[in-house]
Structures are given as C-alpha cells and as structure tokens.
Amino acid sequence: MSGPVMKLLLRRLLTLIPTLILVSLLLFCILRMLPVDPAAMSLPPNATNAEIEAMRIEMGLDKPLIQQYGIWFGNIIHGDFGASIHYRTAVSKLVLDTLPATIELALAAMVFATLFGVLGGLWLFYTRGGVVESVLDLGTVALLSIPEFLWGLFFMLLFGVSLDLLPFIGRLGAGVDRPETITGFLLIDSLLAGSPLTFLDAIRHMILPSVALGLSAAPPIMRILRSTLMDVYQEDYIHQARQRGISEGRILIFHALKNAFLPTLSLMGVQFGFLFGGTLLVEIIYSYPGMGNLMVDAIRNADLPIIQTVGLTYCVMVLLISMVVDVLYLVLNPKLREA
Amino acid sequence: MEKRFFWLRSGRVITGLSIIALLVICALFAPWLAPNDPTEQDILNTLVPPVWQTGGDWTFPLGTDGLGRCVLSRIIYGSRIALTVAVFGALGAMILGSVLAHIAGYFGGWVDWVIGRVVEIWLSFPPVILSLILMVGLGAGLQNVILAIIVVDWTRFCRVLRSDVMVVARRDYVAAARLLGFSHWRTVTREILPATLPLLITLMSLEMGVAVVVEAILSFVGMSVGAEVPAWGQMIADARADIYQAPWTLILPILAIFVTVFGFNILGDGLRRTLDTRLTQTERA
Numbered sequence: 292m293s294g295p296v297m298k299l300l301l302r303r304l305l306t307l308i309p310t311l312i313l314v315s316l317l318l319f320c321i322l323r324m325l326p327v328d329p330a331a332m333s334l335p336p337n338a339t340n341a342e343i344e345a346m347r348i349e350m351g352l353d354k355p356l357i358q359q360y361g362i363w364f365g366n367i368i369h370g371d372f373g374a375s376i377h378y379r380t381a382v383s384k385l386v387l388d389t390l391p392a393t394i395e396l397a398l399a400a401m402v403f404a405t406l407f408g409v410l411g412g413l414w415l416f417y418t419r420g421g422v423v424e425s426v427l428d429l430g431t432v433a434l435l436s437i438p439e440f441l442w443g444l445f446f447m448l449l450f451g452v453s454l455d456l457l458p459f460i461g462r463l464g465a466g467v468d469r470p471e472t473i474t475g476f477l478l479i480d481s482l483l484a485g486s487p488l489t490f491l492d493a494i495r496h497m498i499l500p501s502v503a504l505g506l507s508a509a510p511p512i513m514r515i516l517r518s519t520l521m522d523v524y525q526e527d528y529i530h531q532a533r534q535r536g537i538s539e540g541r542i543l544i545f546h547a548l549k550n551a552f553l554p555t556l557s558l559m560g561v562q563f564g565f566l567f568g569g570t571l572l573v574e575i576i577y578s579y580p581g582m583g584n585l586m587v588d589a590i591r592n593a594d595l596p597i598i599q600t601v602g603l604t605y606c607v608m609v610l611l612i613s614m615v616v617d618v619l620y621l622v623l624n625p626k627l628r629e630a
Numbered sequence: 631m632e633k634r635f636f637w638l639r640s641g642r643v644i645t646g647l648s649i650i651a652l653l654v655i656c657a658l659f660a661p662w663l664a665p666n667d668p669t670e671q672d673i674l675n676t677l678v679p680p681v682w683q684t685g686g687d688w689t690f691p692l693g694t695d696g697l698g699r700c701v702l703s704r705i706i707y708g709s710r711i712a713l714t715v716a717v718f719g720a721l722g723a724m725i726l727g728s729v730l731a732h733i734a735g736y737f738g739g740w741v742d743w744v745i746g747r748v749v750e751i752w753l754s755f756p757p758v759i760l761s762l763i764l765m766v767g768l769g770a771g772l773q774n775v776i777l778a779i780i781v782v783d784w785t786r787f788c789r790v791l792r793s794d795v796m797v798v799a800r801r802d803y804v805a806a807a808r809l810l811g812f813s814h815w816r817t818v819t820r821e822i823l824p825a826t827l828p829l830l831i832t833l834m835s836l837e838m839g840v841a842v843v844v845e846a847i848l849s850f851v852g853m854s855v856g857a858e859v860p861a862w863g864q865m866i867a868d869a870r871a872d873i874y875q876a877p878w879t880l881i882l883p884i885l886a887i888f889v890t891v892f893g894f895n896i897l898g899d900g901l902r903r904t905l906d907t908r909l910t911q912t913e914r915a
Contacts, residue, residue, distance in 0.1 A: 313751050324767040432642075432899050436892040438843045440850060441884050444866065448877055561753075568756020572847060586759075587851055590766055598766060605759045613754075 299621055303614045312364070314606045319360045322599060363599070373596035377589070382600045385585060390604065391475030392462060393574065393581035396504070397567050397608075399497050403505025404566060405559065408512025412555070413543070415517040434510040440572040442503035447576060450499060458496050460578045467492045500573040508566045515558045519551040526550075553624055560616030564609040640904045646835070646897025653890055656709040664703035665691065668860040672698035677876045695865070695879045696872045705886050707860040711849075712842045712890055714772065719779030719841035724834050726780060727787025732818055732826070734788070735795025745788065752785045761844055765853040772855050775848055779841050786840070787833055791826060798825045828905035832898050839894030846887050862887050 330346040338346075347353055351362050366373065372382040415431070418424045437445075451459035458464055462477055470477070470484035481489035523529065524547060532542050571583030578584070582601055589597035656663060666689075676698040678690050686693065692702040734745040752760070761778045768774040798804065799822060807821045848854035849863025857864060862883040869879035 310751065310754060314754050317751065318763065321763055321767040429896075432895050433892055436839065436888055436895045438847070438891075440847060441887060444870075444880060444884055448873065448880060452873055452877065564753070565756060568758040571756075571758055571762075572850070575851065586762070590762065590851075590853070593766075598763065602755075602759055602763050605756055606754045609756055610754050 296618060296621055300614075300618055303617060307610060307614070310610065311603075311607070315364060315367070315603055316360060318599060318602050318606075319363060320356070322595060322602075323356060323359075367603075372600045375589075375594055375597050377592040377594045377597075382596045385597060386582065386600055386604055388475065389580060389582045389585045392477070392579065393567075393570050393583065394608075395476050395478060396497065396501055396573070396579060396581060397563075397570050399501035400504035400508070400566055400570070400573075401563055403502050404508040404512065404562065407505055407509035408555070408559070409516060411509060411513035412516025412520070413548075415513055416520040417543075419517075419521070431510050431513055434506070437507065439504050439507035439566075439569040440576060442506050443500060443573045443576040446499045446503050457499050458492075459499055462493060462496050462580060463489065464492050464496070496577075496579075500577045500579055503576075504566055504569050504573050507569060508562045511562055512555060512559060516551060516555045519554045520547055523547045523551045553620065556616060556620055556623065560613045560620075563612045563616070567608050567612060568605060640900040642896045642900025643904065644900075646893050646895075646900055649889060649893025650897065653709050653713055653893065656706050657713040660707050660710060664700070664706045665689070666700035666703045668699065668703040668707040669858060670699065674698070677872060677879070679876070680878055683878075692882055693876070693878055695868055695876070697868075701865075701879055701882055704860040704865055705862070705882060708862040708865065708883065708886065709890075711772065711845060711855060711859065711861040712887075715776055715779060715845040716838040716841045716890075716894070718776045719783070719844070720834055720837040722776065722780035723783040723837055723841075724787055724830065727784035728791050728826075728830055730784070731788045731791035732795050732822065735792045736799050736814070736818055736822065738796070738799075742792075745792075749785050749788055752782075755782075757782050757844075758847065761848065762851070762853060765848060770853060770856055772859075775845055775854050778848070779844050782844070783837060783840060786837060787830070790833060791829060794826050794829050795822060798822050801825075828901070831905065832902045835894050835898035835901060839891040839898070842887065842890050842894070 330343050330350055330352055351359055354362075363373075370383065372386070374380065375382050375385060378385065411431075415424065415427055418427060447459045450456045463469060467489050468484075468486055470480040470486055470489055473480050473483055477493040478490060481487075481493055520543075529542060529546060532546050533539075537546075570581060571586060573579065574581045574583035575587055582604065585597060586601045588594075589601065672694065675687075675690065675694050676696055678694040678698075679686050680693045680701075681688055681691050683693075690700050690702070692700075692705070694700055695704070730745050734742040755763075761782045764778040764781055765774060768777060804817060804821050807817050812821070845854055845861065846863035846866070849861045850867045852864075852867065854863065855861055857868075865883040866880060869876070869883070872879060
C-alpha cells in the first residue's frame with residue numbers, strides 16, 4: 292500500500308479512539324436513564340432489600356455516574372464486557388456468536404445495494420429527457436418511500452408465503468446439516484466442512500433478507516449516480532471522446548462512469564452505515580439469529596450489559612464501514628493520492 | 631394563478647398534498663369515519679376476510695384481525711399516531727437541526743467545529759439503533775417516540791443546511807447588512823433564513839415521512855405507544871402471527887405506511903423542484 296493511504300488509515304484509526312469514547316459515553320448516559328434498577332433485575336424476585344443493596348455496591352451503582360462509566364470503559368479495554376443478566380453468560384460470547392451472521396447479511400445486502408444502485412442509476416441516466424425518465428423518476432420517489440422492514444415483510448408474503456419459492460425463517464432449513472462453527476460465517480463454514488448442500492441452503496435463506504435490505508439502500512445511490520453522470524457529461528473530455536469516434540456505450544462505461552463513481556462511493560459509505568442498522572429489523576422479520584435479535588431480546592429482558600455492548604458494536608461497525616469507504620475513495624482518486 | 635402560489639402548478643406537490651389531506655381527514659374525523667371501535671374485540675368474528683373475498687362482511691369492510699378487531703377502523707385510527715409523530719417529530723428535529731446549522735454555518739470557527747463533531751458522533755449510530763436505545767432509556771409512550779425522533783434526526787437538517795448557510799453567509803448582501811449595523815440575530819433571520827427556507831421546507835416534508843417510518847418501526851418491535859393503541863406498526867406486528875390465514879391484515883397496514891410516506895416524499899420532491907432557484911426550468915418540469 293502506498294504512503295498516503297497508510298497515513299490516512301493511521302489518522303482515521305487515531306480519531307477512532309476519541310470518537311469511540313464519546314459514543315460509548317453517550318450510550319452509557321442514555322441507558323442510565325432506564326427506569327428499572329439493574330441490581331434488582333439481576334437478582335431473583337424474592338431477594339431482600341439488603342441483598343439488592345449489596346448487589347448495587349458490587350455492581351458499582353452507588354458510585355457517581357462518571358466513575359461508573361470509567362469502570363465500564365476500563366473493563367471494555369480489558370476485553371471484559373460483563374455478563375448477561377438473563378442468560379448468565381459472558382456478553383462477549385453472545386455478541387461474537389451472533390456478529391458473523393449479521394456481517395454476512397449486511398455484506399450480501401451491500402452487494403445488492405451496489406448492484407441495484409449502479410444499474411438503476413445507469414438506467415435513469417440512459418433514459419434522460421424522455422417520457423420513460425419521468426416515469427422512472429416517480430418510481431425512485433416510490434422506492435425511497437419503502438423502508439427495509441416493509442420490503443422484508445412484502446417479500447416474505449410474496450416469495451415465501453404465496454409463491455413458496457424461498458425460505459424465510461432463520462439461516463438454515465430444518466433438515467440441513469449444520470457445519471461445525473469455525474468462523475461463524477455460514478457460507479465459509481459450510482465450504483470448509485465440504486457440504487455444498489448446506490452452502491446452497493444458506494444462500495437461499497439469505498436472498499430475501501439481503502435483497503430487501505439492499506433495495507432500501509439503493510435509491511439514493513441511483514439518484515446521485517444519475518446526477519453526477521449528468522455533470523460529467525458536461526466536461527470537455529466527453530466531447531473529445533465523442534469526436535474521436537468512441538461509441539456511446541464505451542464513453543459511458545469507461546470514461547464517464549469511472550469519474551462519476553467517486554461521489555457515489557462517498558454516499559455509499561453513509562448508506563451502508565444506515566444499512567448495517569437496518570439488519571436489525573430484517574433479522575427480526577426473518578427470525579435470523581444475528582445481533583439484531585439478540586438486541587431486541589435483551590431489550591425485552593432489560594438486559595443492560597447486552598444492550599450496551601451490542602449498541603457499541605453497531606457503532607464500531609458503522610465507523611469501520613466509513614473508514615473502509617474513505618480508504619477506497621483515496622485509492623480510487625488519483626488527485627487526492629498525490630496531494 | 632397568483633405568483634406566490636406558483637408551486638401549486640407542480641403535479642407532485644398536488645399529489646403529495648392530496649395524500650396528506652386524506653391523512654389529516656382520517657386523523658381528525660376518525661370517530662365518524664371508522665365503522666367500528668378500533669379496540670373492540672369480537673371473538674366470534676376473528677380473521678374475517680375483506681368484502682371482496684368470499685366470506686367478507688360489510689360490517690368489517692377490510693376484515694378483522696386475529697382478535698376480531700376491525701382492520702379499517704384500526705387503519706383510520708392509526709393515522710392519528712402517524713400524523714402526530716410526523717408533525718411534532720419533524721417540527722422538533724427541524725427546529726433543533728436548523729438552529730444549530732445556522733449557528734454553525736454563520737459563525738464558523740470553533741462553534742462550527744464543535745457542532746460538526748457532535749453531528750459526527752451522532753452519525754456513528756445507525757438511526758434504528760439509536761432510537762431503540764433512546765426508547766429503552768426513556769420508556770414507551772407517544773411523547774417519548776417524538777422525543778426520540780427529534781434526538782435522532784436533527785442531524786439530517788444540520789448536515790444539509792449547514793453548507794447552504796455557509797454559502798449564503800458569504801454573499802455580498804449579507805456583508806452589506808452587517809455593515810449597515812444589523813445585529814447577528816437580525817442578519818440571520820432577515821437575510822440568511824429567507825434564502826435557506828426552500829431547502830428547510832423540503833427537508834421538513836421528507837422528515838415527516840421518516841418520522842412515520844420510525845414510529846412504525848418502534849411499534850413493530852413493541853417500543854412505541856403500547857399494544858392497546860391502534861398504530862400501523864403494531865398492526866403489522868400483530869398480523870405476523872396470522873400470515874398464512876390472513877395476509878390482508880399484514881398487507882393493509884403496509885400499504886397505509888407506504889402511501890403516507892410516499893405522500894410526504896413526493897411533496898418534498900415537488901417542493902425541491904419548484905422552490906430551488908438553482909434548478910433550471912427544464913429540470914423543474
């Protein structure tokens with residue numbers, strides 16, 4: 292990797308630390324407004340007041356808020372995320388068990404979002420100025436009005452319940468062998484275990500949730516690609532390419548798209564961050580055993596340690612996504628690389 | 631048509647306003663429009679199909695849900711929740727976000743830096759996650775849903791408006807106003823705000839759609855107004871149990887949310903095209 296890219300990566304990693312501290316502080320303060328008492332929650336209902344008081348002291352709840360936060364953050368740095376009140380296991384284990392499923396789903400959704408976004412944007416641009424464009428343009432407004440959870444429910448009804456084409460519950464069907472968990476990524480694990488049937492079943496289970504998620508993230512990508520292509524076509528080098536007799540298709544793909552892609556890419560960074568949060572809803576709809584279901588269950592049980600850790604994990608993932616996109620931007624943009 | 635109402639010539643604006651008018655009528659006149667009590671359970675008439683299907687009954691034009699509650703009445707009453715969060719949630723987010731955007735864009739310097747960093751922290755939370763965590767901290771209830779929408783979505787206004795304010799604040803007429811001895815307050819409200827207002831109105835319309843979706847999501851995961859209040863997201867959550875026997879109980883609230891959000895989005899899109907002076911005449915058509 293070249294020097295500027297490394298420099299950017301290093302700078303981003305350094306700003307990541309204060310950001311994470313502030314994010315976790317915000318998270319901590321919001322959750323301390325919770326009307327239930329975490330000490331009472333973690334004891335059986337017949338516990339005496341003295342026992343609850345002892346638990347409060349043990350959990351550090353008698354100390355000032357900022358000190359409580361310090362203890363929590365200090366433990367996190369040492370890899371101790373606390374234990375779940377409900378499941379009585381280490382939170383880190385619960386999160387590590389569910390995170391790969393969520394990442395797998397999010398990555399598949401990002402592929403679909405990019406595919407739909409770029410193809411849709413090209414289509415919108417290709418039909419510019421015509422009647423088709425105004426119809427398509429109205430179509431994008433309609434698409435923008437459908438959030439991921441409505442797509443998810445709609446696909447479940449159409450392709451799952453009515454047409455019975457694709458499965459819509461969980462990550463694997465009932466009769467399918469579960470491969471040994473090595474990475475937690477089902478697609479990788481099933482290949483490592485040498486079971487193509489499991490691999491195919493896992494893919495079939497991923498189609499509806501990831502397409503639903505991808506479709507909801509695609510419309511803004513379509514629109515920005517169309518409008519940057521419009522701008523790019525005003526540039527001299529497009530006219531020159533035309534005068535050199537290069538075909539319209541070649542100009543679009545090799546000359547215009549290459550240059551219009553950068554603004555699209557930085558928008559995709561933002562969209563993918565939203566998309567990662569959207570996995571929560573899609574996971575609930577499709578009973579997909581990822582972090583989203585862990586989070587919602589934890590909320591129902593008022594399981595504070597899980598809520599805190601999962602919330603923080605979502606933020607870390609969003610920050611990582613935006614970092615990756617920034618680095619890609621730099622790699623693809625020769626102007627910035629030289630500066 | 632009078633010149634100040636030129637924006638009414640846009641088909642999109644008309645479409646959006648018509649849908650919103652329908653929503654407002656449903657919300658205001660729900661007790662008169664709804665054929666039944668939206669919360670009344672009729673155990674003898676559960677999962678009645680809509681009238682156009684065999685077994686349908688005009689007592690329940692759109693059928694009943696798993697507890698025998700009238701779907702049409704619940705959709706009509708659900709518009710009250712949707713409209714309330716759309717108006718108050720979007721208004722609050724707009725006020726907080728645009729005040730900060732004007733402060734940051736007008737004064738620049740360290741004020742801008744601080745507000746920019748706060749926005750950045752907020753953006754590292756996926757909106758769904760932040761609103762869920764806020765609801766955990768605040769507890770369920772309509773007021774808290776509105777508060778969560780404001781606290782999560784003010785950044786949408788702040789991010790977009792800030793750069794617009796910066797551009798306007800560097801124009802000559804703003805400098806002229808300052809030289810004439812206008813106070814900061816007067817400069818921002820009389821000279822800058824009129825120029826940023828079109829964008830602000832457009833964003834407000836889009837945000838109302840977002841607010842409807844956020845409330846539906848929170849109802850869907852059981853973190854909003856509570857199971858006894860008819861809300862569209864709650865209807866979806868209830869209908870999931872009967873997905874095989876009664877898909878319409880799921881489809882109808884989905885349609886209600888889609889049409890409402892589409893109304894706000896198409897209005898926003900129409901306003902952007904008609905109010906934005908930077909767009910050319912052809913782009914506006």
